[in-house]
Amino acid sequence: MGYNFAREVDKIAEEYPDRLAILCVSQDGHEERIDYATLRNRTNRLASALLRLGIKKGARTLVLLPRGVDAYVVYLSLIKVGVTILPGSEMLRSGDILYRMKHSDASVVIAASNLTPAVDEVRSESPTLKYFLAVGEAVPRWTDLDGLYDLGTPAEFIVDTEDSDLCFLSYTSGTTGGPKGVMHTYDWPREHLAVAGTYWFDAKPGELAWATAGPGWAKWVWSPFVAILGNGATAFAYQGRFDAATYLSLMEKYKVGLLCATPTEYRLMAKVKGIENYQLSLRSAVSAGEPLNREVIDTFARVFGITVRDGYGQTENSLLAGTLQDMEVRPGSMGKPFPGMRVDIVSDDGEVLGVGEIGHIAVHKSFPALFKGYLSDPDRTKRAFRGEWYITGDKGRKDEDGYIWFEGRSDDIIISAGYTIGPFEVEDALVKHPKVAECAVVASPDEERGSIVKAYVILRNPEDANDPGLVAQLQDHVKQVTAPYKYPRAIVFVDSLPKTTSGKIRRIELRQLETEPTTTL
Incomplete structure (x- = not known):
């Protein structure tokens, strides 16, 4: 029996059943709260019902859900069944959906009811699809997912999975052709927690943590899902559109202790007039996705006494480098590789370069959280490596203290x-x-x-x-x-x-x- 992330979350539920697992706030202020015991109960019911419906281990399942409690419940339930999850953004159009369906041979799609029309447009062109489950309003020709809970059982339910089983198939853009299907196995959450969840996104048990990424992106799997629930913290989710002042108000009202947001979100929050009037309870703040500029770091340090720490990673791996707690911040740098991690700057031939030399940011193939390849594309997978090193596609340099500095993309992404x-x-x-x-x-x-x-x-x-x-x-x-x-x-x-x-x-x-x-x- 291999590692299963849902089993780890259930262990937290057994020990701390009344601890709040998810706090979701809608744009009009409606709150939905779910504790760890209820989360365990719901996921057991749904997982056992999905298996009874005919959805079995290994089924490739596209999930199209917005931020909210349903996303957490569905992802955990699917992991309990042992399926392969295709995270899908609610912004995908029918052409994007069709590509993923055909490329992956998906047999299941779970979608919010307002997103089902985009799937129906290409239903006839997706011959492998067998199961259509809608979340929310009833939809013709779709099974009501909410109605499945009564078919399941609250008793412990987890299909045995092996570390090598395919868990996440995340699609990421390429410079040519369609998006690439990035393969991560069932042991990936364990490795991600051991690195990013410990050294960088350090959610504490019971802490209200807000990672703003939406379902459908690898970053949602990273932080809102794995790093928060895996550490027994409370996931905060906001279902409204981004507004800088609203984000600050929500953090103030709910006393958010840990924030993970994009540099763009931080930049806009830093520009809010009267930002000094907000009373935040932040213990820690991190950012990833692109370099963070000094103005943002200075503003949050001056106003809130918080150092916004940068981080760097990709869909193909996990967080590779970052500014850790109590590490000197060098604005513009992505920080250092994590302890024991072989991340370096290499040449076109895969040779490690010296201080100040610009080359490829690369991670050694021994890194446990590195992807297992691109689905059905061995040539593309092979081209991603130079000898012992996976090439991220980003250029950078390292200084004399080991900090890595981003110099731009080596391709057209x-x-x-x-x-x-x-x-x-x-x-x-x-x-x-x-x-x-x-x-x-x-x-x-x-x-x-x-x-x-x-x-x-x-x-x-x-x-x-x-x-x-x-x-x-x-x-x-x-x-x-x-x-x-x-x-x-x-x-x-x-x-x-x-x-x-x-x-x-x-x-x-x-x-x-x-x-x-x-x-x-």
């Missing part, structure tokens, strides 16, 4: 407000518009988001560039075709694009044009 965006996905959406002949997408510096998506577009009819509403029209088109967070916030119409002699677009030349911050549209 765009990281905007913590979202990882592949240029191909945006380009593919843009060229589907009848007025677009060709396009190229790159990152453009932005003060708040770190970078924004910028598109260089060649129109079929150059005169259409005079249409003042065309930019907004193209942006709306992208939002409809793919997840809205990917849309280009800046669009430039051009007559030609730089290309190689073989006809490939040279995005590097376009990126070199982006040397000054761009005003967000």
